[in-house]
Amino acid sequence: MEKIFQYIDQHKKEYLDELFTFLRQKSISTRDEGVSECAELLAEIMKKSGIESKIYATDRHPVVYGESINDENAPTILVYGHYDVQPPEPFELWESDPFQPEIRDGKIFGRGTSDNKSQLFAHIKGFEAYLRTQGKVPINMKYIFEGEEEIGSPNLEVFADGHKDLLKSDAAIFSDSHVHESGKPMTILGLKGMTYVEITLYGANRDVHSMKAPTVPNPVWRMIELLSTLKGEDGLVKIDGFYDDVRPLLDLEIEAVKKIPLDKEAIMKDLGITKLVQNRTGDHYYYNLIFEPTCNIAGIFGGFTGEGSKTIIPNKVTVKIDMRLVPDQDPDDIYEKFKKHLIKHGYGDAEVKHHGMITPSRTPIDNPYVAVANEAITDAWGEEPLVFPGIGGAGPNYVFTRNLGIPCIVVPFASADQNNHAPNENMSVNGFMNGIKTAASIIDKVSKMRR
Amino acid sequence: MEKIFQYIDQHKKEYLDELFTFLRQKSISTRDEGVSECAELLAEIMKKSGIESKIYATDRHPVVYGESINDENAPTILVYGHYDVQPPEPFELWESDPFQPEIRDGKIFGRGTSDNKSQLFAHIKGFEAYLRTQGKVPINMKYIFEGEEEIGSPNLEVFADGHKDLLKSDAAIFSDSHVHESGKPMTILGLKGMTYVEITLYGANRDVHSMKAPTVPNPVWRMIELLSTLKGEDGLVKIDGFYDDVRPLLDLEIEAVKKIPLDKEAIMKDLGITKLVQNRTGDHYYYNLIFEPTCNIAGIFGGFTGEGSKTIIPNKVTVKIDMRLVPDQDPDDIYEKFKKHLIKHGYGDAEVKHHGMITPSRTPIDNPYVAVANEAITDAWGEEPLVFPGIGGAGPNYVFTRNLGIPCIVVPFASADQNNHAPNENMSVNGFMNGIKTAASIIDKVSKMRR
Numbered sequence: 001m002e003k004i005f006q007y008i009d010q011h012k013k014e015y016l017d018e019l020f021t022f023l024r025q026k027s028i029s030t031r032d033e034g035v036s037e038c039a040e041l042l043a044e045i046m047k048k049s050g051i052e053s054k055i056y057a058t059d060r061h062p063v064v065y066g067e068s069i070n071d072e073n074a075p076t077i078l079v080y081g082h083y084d085v086q087p088p089e090p091f092e093l094w095e096s097d098p099f100q101p102e103i104r105d106g107k108i109f110g111r112g113t114s115d116n117k118s119q120l121f122a123h124i125k126g127f128e129a130y131l132r133t134q135g136k137v138p139i140n141m142k143y144i145f146e147g148e149e150e151i152g153s154p155n156l157e158v159f160a161d162g163h164k165d166l167l168k169s170d171a172a173i174f175s176d177s178h179v180h181e182s183g184k185p186m187t188i189l190g191l192k193g194m195t196y197v198e199i200t201l202y203g204a205n206r207d208v209h210s211m212k213a214p215t216v217p218n219p220v221w222r223m224i225e226l227l228s229t230l231k232g233e234d235g236l237v238k239i240d241g242f243y244d245d246v247r248p249l250l251d252l253e254i255e256a257v258k259k260i261p262l263d264k265e266a267i268m269k270d271l272g273i274t275k276l277v278q279n280r281t282g283d284h285y286y287y288n289l290i291f292e293p294t295c296n297i298a299g300i301f302g303g304f305t306g307e308g309s310k311t312i313i314p315n316k317v318t319v320k321i322d323m324r325l326v327p328d329q330d331p332d333d334i335y336e337k338f339k340k341h342l343i344k345h346g347y348g349d350a351e352v353k354h355h356g357m358i359t360p361s362r363t364p365i366d367n368p369y370v371a372v373a374n375e376a377i378t379d380a381w382g383e384e385p386l387v388f389p390g391i392g393g394a395g396p397n398y399v400f401t402r403n404l405g406i407p408c409i410v411v412p413f414a415s416a417d418q419n420n421h422a423p424n425e426n427m428s429v430n431g432f433m434n435g436i437k438t439a440a441s442i443i444d445k446v447s448k449m450r451r
Numbered sequence: 452m453e454k455i456f457q458y459i460d461q462h463k464k465e466y467l468d469e470l471f472t473f474l475r476q477k478s479i480s481t482r483d484e485g486v487s488e489c490a491e492l493l494a495e496i497m498k499k500s501g502i503e504s505k506i507y508a509t510d511r512h513p514v515v516y517g518e519s520i521n522d523e524n525a526p527t528i529l530v531y532g533h534y535d536v537q538p539p540e541p542f543e544l545w546e547s548d549p550f551q552p553e554i555r556d557g558k559i560f561g562r563g564t565s566d567n568k569s570q571l572f573a574h575i576k577g578f579e580a581y582l583r584t585q586g587k588v589p590i591n592m593k594y595i596f597e598g599e600e601e602i603g604s605p606n607l608e609v610f611a612d613g614h615k616d617l618l619k620s621d622a623a624i625f626s627d628s629h630v631h632e633s634g635k636p637m638t639i640l641g642l643k644g645m646t647y648v649e650i651t652l653y654g655a656n657r658d659v660h661s662m663k664a665p666t667v668p669n670p671v672w673r674m675i676e677l678l679s680t681l682k683g684e685d686g687l688v689k690i691d692g693f694y695d696d697v698r699p700l701l702d703l704e705i706e707a708v709k710k711i712p713l714d715k716e717a718i719m720k721d722l723g724i725t726k727l728v729q730n731r732t733g734d735h736y737y738y739n740l741i742f743e744p745t746c747n748i749a750g751i752f753g754g755f756t757g758e759g760s761k762t763i764i765p766n767k768v769t770v771k772i773d774m775r776l777v778p779d780q781d782p783d784d785i786y787e788k789f790k791k792h793l794i795k796h797g798y799g800d801a802e803v804k805h806h807g808m809i810t811p812s813r814t815p816i817d818n819p820y821v822a823v824a825n826e827a828i829t830d831a832w833g834e835e836p837l838v839f840p841g842i843g844g845a846g847p848n849y850v851f852t853r854n855l856g857i858p859c860i861v862v863p864f865a866s867a868d869q870n871n872h873a874p875n876e877n878m879s880v881n882g883f884m885n886g887i888k889t890a891a892s893i894i895d896k897v898s899k900m901r902r
Contacts, residue, residue, distance in 0.1 A: 192662070196760045205723030210773050211643070211843030213747035214739035215718075215727050220748040224678045231672060267666075272656030276666050288665035296664035297671040298763050299754035304771060309647045309806035311773045312749050320755055322661050322762045355760035392662030 001379055004440050008129045012433060016108070018045065019121050019432070023101040023110045027147065029084035035061045035147050042083050042145060045121075049128035051143060056163075058155035061147030065166065068127065068141045075446050076140035078169035078406070079439075081120025081176065082149030085112035086421045093423035106429050107415075113427035114414035119175040120145055122413055122432055126439020138447040142169055149176075157399045164404065171369035171407045172400040173442065175435065178414040182261055185381045185434070187373055188410035190362030190390030191397045192293075193325035195334045198353040199342075200318040201226065207303070210311035220302050220317045222347075227319065229345045230295055235279055237295045237323075239341045242334065247327045249291060252365045253389040260286045260386050290390040294324045320355075324394060331357035359398035362390050363407040372445045373409045379445075380437035411438060452830055455891050458584045459576075463884060466576050467559070469496065470883070473568055474552040474561045480535035480602050486512045490598055493534050496572075500579035502594060507614075509606035512598030516617065519578065519592045526897050527591035529620035529857070530890075532571025532627065533600030536563035537872045544874035557880050558866075564878035565865035570626040571596055573864055573883055577890020589898040593620055600627075608850045615855065622820035622858045623851040624893065626886065629865040633712055636832045636885070638824055639861035641813030641841030642848045643744075644776035646785045647806040651769045652677065652798070658754070661762040671753050671768045673798075678770065680796045681746055686730055688746045688774075690792045693785065698778045700742060703816045704840040711737045711837050741841040745775045771806075775845060782808035810849035813841050814858040823896045824860045830896075831888035862889060 008015075025041050026034035039055050039062045046053040051066040061084060069076075088098035088111045096102050101110030108118065123143070131137050144167065146156055160167060180186045203219035232238050262285055268274065276283040279292045302317025304310040323338075325331060335354065342350050363370065365387060377385045400408040413435030414420075415428045459466075476492050477485030490506050490513045497504040502517040512535060520527075539549035539562045547553050552561030559569065574594070582588050595618065597607055611618060631637045654670035683689050713736055719725065727734040730743045753768025755761040774789075776782060786805065793801050814821060816838060828836045851859040864886030870876045 194762075196762070198760075203724065208722065209844075210745070210747045210749055211775065211845070212740065213728075213745040213773075213775065214730055214743035214843065215734075215736050216722060217724060217726070217728055218748060220751055221678075221682060224675055224682075224748075225684075227672075227675045228679050231675075233676075271659065271667060273654065273668060275668070277664075277668055279665055283666075285666050289663065292665035294661070294664040296661045296762075296764060297669060297675075297754065298661055298761060299756050299765065300671055300768065301752045301756040302750065303748065304750035305752040305756075305769075309649075309771065309773070310749060311645075311647070311747075313747060314750065317751065318756075320760065322664075322760070324662065324664065392665065393660075394662070 001441055001444055004129055004133050005437050007133045008433065008436050008440065011129070015125050015436065016429070019118055020101050022117055022121055023112055024099055026099055027084045027112070028087050029061055029148055029150050030087060035084055038083050039064050039147055046124055046143065049124045050131045051124065051127060051141070056159065058148070058159060060155065063147070063159050064145040066143035068137055070137055070140055074139040075449060076142060076169040077442065077446055078142045078144060078167060078172045078400070079120070079123045080172055080174045080400070081123065081145045082116045082147065083120065083145050084147040084150050085115065085117070086150050090423060095424055103429060107426040108429060108432065109424055109426045111425055113425050114178065114418035115420045115425065116149070116176050118427040118432050119413050119435060122435030123175060123439040125436045127443065129436060130440045130443045137443055139443060141443070142167065153396050156396055157403060160399045160403050167404055169404070169406055171409065172404070173373065174397065174408060174410040175413055177410055177412040178416045178418050179412050179431065180386050181416045184383060185377045185385040186388055186412065187370065187377065187385050188388045188391055188412070189365060189370060190327065191360065191393055191395040192390065193329065193331050193360030193398065194356060194358040194394045195323045195325065195331040195338065196321070196355040197335070197338060198318060198320050198355060199226070200316055200351040201347070202316045202351070203313060204315050207312040207315050210313050213313055216313050218313045220314055223302070223317045223319060226342070226345065226347050226350070227297070229341070235277065237293070239337050240344070241337050242293070245328045245330065245333070246293065247362070250365055256365055256387040256389055257286045257290060260388065262286060289392045290388065291326060293326045293329060296322050296324070298322050324392065325360045326390070327360045327362040329360060331359055358394045358396070359402055361398040361401040361408060363401060363409060365389055367407045368449065369407050370409060372449060373411055373442065376438050376441035376445045377411065379441045380434050413438065452892055452895055455580055455584050455895070456888050459580045459884065459887050459891065462580070466887065467880070470569060470572050471552050473572055474563055475550055477550055478535045478563070478598065479538050480512055480599055481538060486535055486598050489534050490515050493596060497575055497594065500575045501582045502575065502578060502592070507610065509599070509610060511606065514598070514610050515596040517594035519588055521588055521591055525590040526900065527593060527620040528893065528897055529593045529595060529618060529623045529851070530571070530574045531623055531625045531851070532574065532596045533567045533598065534571065534596050535598040535601050536566065536568070537601050541874060546875055554880060558877040559880060559883065560875055560877045562876055564876050565629065565869035566871045566876060567600070567627050569878040569883050570864050570886060573886030574626060574890040576887045578894065580887060581891045581894045588894055590894060592894070593618065604847050607847055608854060611850045611854050618855055620855070620857055622860065623855070624824065625848065625859060625861040626864055628861055628863040629867045629869050630863050630882065631837050632867045635834060636828045636836040637839055637863065638821065638828065638836050639839045639842055639863070640816060640821060641778065642811065642844055642846040643841065644780065644782050644811030644849065645807060645809040645845045646774045646776065646782040646789065647772070648786070648789060649769060649771045649804040649806060650677070651767055651802040653767045653802070654764060655766050658763040658766050661764050664764055667764050669764045671765055674753070674768045674770060677793070677796065677798050677801070678748070680792070686728065688744070690788050691795070692788050693744070696779045696781065696784070697744065698813070701816055707816055707838040707840055708737045708741060711839065713737060740843045741839065742777060744777045744780060747773050747775070749773050775843065776811045777841065778811045778813040780811060782810055809845045809847070810853055812849040812852040812859060814852060814860060816840055818858045819900065820858050821860060823900060824862055824893065827889050827892035827896045828862065830892045831885050864889070
């Protein structure tokens with residue numbers, strides 16, 4: 001790999017120049033600004049790098065697909081990324097034009113630098129560098145770059161389900177998110193799922209003067225009782241069967257979490273809290289963050305919410321709850337169990353809205369492609385990555401693990417201070433270069449896997 | 452009394468003319484419109500009727516005091532009323548000018564008609580009729596008419612405490628509120644008190660992404676636990692000592708409540724509910740309304756309260772609670788017990804605001820002045836009043852029962868459909884005339900009390 005890495009370092013200026021062209025092309029998906037132009041530019045960039053590319057229309061923004069099929073007996077790696085970006089506003093907080101990228105202090109500033117153009121671009125250039133130096137790529141590569149990630153990926157699953165043969169692969173590599181706060185590289189092997197519900201309980205058909213409180217039912221008190229049935233004093237979720245499908249942890253997963261550097265005091269100080277939540281297995285920050293499913297009250301409101309006092313019996317109260325799920329909890333199944341819970345406890349009359357379902361995903365840490373990714377990162381970055389068996393956030397990785405049935409490994413190149421979705425979004429030049437090297441190294445490591 | 456009642460009927464037109472002059476004089480206390488002019492007019496009206504009157508300045512609007520001292524060995528009755536009115540807006544919903552009273556369908560329409568000018572005016576004319584027909588009033592009468600009721604009576608208690616000798620009496624008669632929905636006259640012997648608290652619990656120093664829910668404490672869950680400690684499944688308030696000072700009921704009080712006509716189905720249909728609250732002694736509507744102290748959640752809010760979904764751990768949650776108290780619960784004592792409860796259950800860190808204290812009052816139903824008032828009403832209205840030992844509402848009657856140490860009996864003359872505080876406020880002409888007769892009859896009955 002030494003030779004390839006040298007080649008990559010020698011072409012730094014070219015890579016940055018090309019990246020800047022890509023960054024200058026707006027692709028604001030939420031307001032359809034420049035997205036199809038960006039898709040065409042991206043397909044062109046891929047072609048020049050030796051990847052056959054094709055644009056697939058969806059109901060909104062196109063998918064740019066690419067491939068390099070070289071040996072039908074060799075493994076196939078599917079790289080996922082997104083070429084759409086967040087709107088740049090508020091402009092006045094940017095220190096330079098969001099669509100005129102520039103480098104300051106070793107960082108490329110501009111909209112889409114870290115999220116996600118530079119990261120997917122690194123994969124293209126990693127492929128190109130491998131091809132140019134080695135003459136041929138011995139494995140099969142596929143690329144799926146969507147234009148709708150910033151609006152919730154409404155067509156990603158649809159596209160995957162409709163193109164299972166096209167996307168057939170042995171593993172997916174996601175390069176989004178960022179490396180660890182400590183600067184260490186990392187891999188992320190899972191995301192949580194979600195069942196989001198909104199419950200409303202009604203009392204009288206209008207707010208009633210609270211002088212009637214000894215006679216007219218108050219739905220807020222009833223909601224307190226309802227919510228009290230959902231969680232025990234031990235912090236456990238009391239919905240029957242809630243934990244039934246939680247996948248047993250591998251020893252390797254537990255060990256990996258123990259290796260993640262943790263400064264509990266700093267976390268608590270930053271948040272202004274004096275203790276962390278105690279869960280089934282204690283208050284270990286990363287263990288809970290990664291492995292514990294949750295039942296979180298995101299909002300509650302009913303009755304008088306202004307300043308001062310008003311004496312009413314509220315006619316209704318609403319609570320919003322997000323339940324973050326871990327493999328192999330199924331969001332639809334949890335929703336059904338939740339509804340059964342309400343009926344069991346006498347709240348079958350509650351109005352329940354349902355704001356979204358995401359399936360959790362976790363690629364087992366002992367999957368051979370995890371080792372390959374870690375080795376590639378170690379080569380490119382010069383240090384071993386931290387391995388996160390999962391994170392607290394939810395996302396569409398299940399489209400790969402569940403719908404396509406392949407392992408999915410997140411390999412971020414951006415820094416923790418990337419300002420995603422915010423002014424002065426940036427990508428470290430070093431992370432970008434390491435990303436190209438990682439991408440090339442992944443090809444190398446996969447080609448050497450024992451089969 | 453027959454002769455006096457005839458005299459009153461004969462002077463109906465004069466009474467209405469004089470009342471209209473009084474009603475035309477604006478006295479909107481909340482914006483200081485015409486209040487002092489109205490006080491002077493009222494003092495003048497009282498003088499013409501044979502009551503010595505005097506205007507006392509307060510920190511804002513004056514008290515109009517009047518008296519007729521006739522026999523230092525005779526009982527003294529103190530009549531309370533208020534000459535200030537609510538603002539008339541919205542004008543467009545009035546069918547006639549709020550300050551140009553007119554009679555339609557047997558009702559006087561105008562701002563202040565029922566609340567409270569006609570009612571206090573009836574007392575003045577009742578006195579006058581007694582005086583004109585009998586030559587002299589054999590008991591002592593005192594009148595306190597404040598100009599700040601519609602802004603919460605900020606100086607009533609101050610005035611009472613500062614003028615204890617001036618106001619020294621044997622009983623107070625309040626003519627505010629309205630007769631029963633059935634049209635039957637009534638007396639009200641008590642009002643509830645109140646302790647109003649606002650509790651805020653804090654979590655992190657900002658809203659936190661709910662991916663952190665397995666690690667960062669959620670103050671809403673903690674609030675659910677806190678609120679769960681306040682009330683039991685039996686509906687009882689679980690604050691230690693909350694019921695300690697609840698005054699035992701008299702058999703007569705319980706019997707009086709049983710006589711109040713009740714259409715439970717109609718009440719539930721109107722409110723769109725299928726059951727009433729179950730309290731310590733069952734779900735008897737009036738029993739609970741009158742005798743049960745409450746702990747009512749008037750409002751709760753925390754976190755995301757908009758449409759749709761957002762995934763956060765709220766940084767704080769606030770709940771507003773009004774506790775309506777019955778004699779002899781003391782609002783300050785209940786507040787102290789509430790704070791002790793928080794500490795006992797581990798919520799000593801909660802932020803507690805305190806939005807007002809009202810002392811409950813209840814004149815015992817066997818007080819001799821209650822019988823006198825009931826007899827006077829029976830004479831004037833031709834039917835016995837319903838006797839409410841109390842109502843669900845809170846108010847300043849404690850200034851009389853507690854600060855002045857005298858029984859306080861509410862004797863309303865207005866109809867239940869009076870539109871208090873609303874457009875088209877009105878007073879039944881019949882109720883007004885019965886009020887004058889009741890006032891005269893009270894003088895008669897008191898003068899005949901055995902001493």
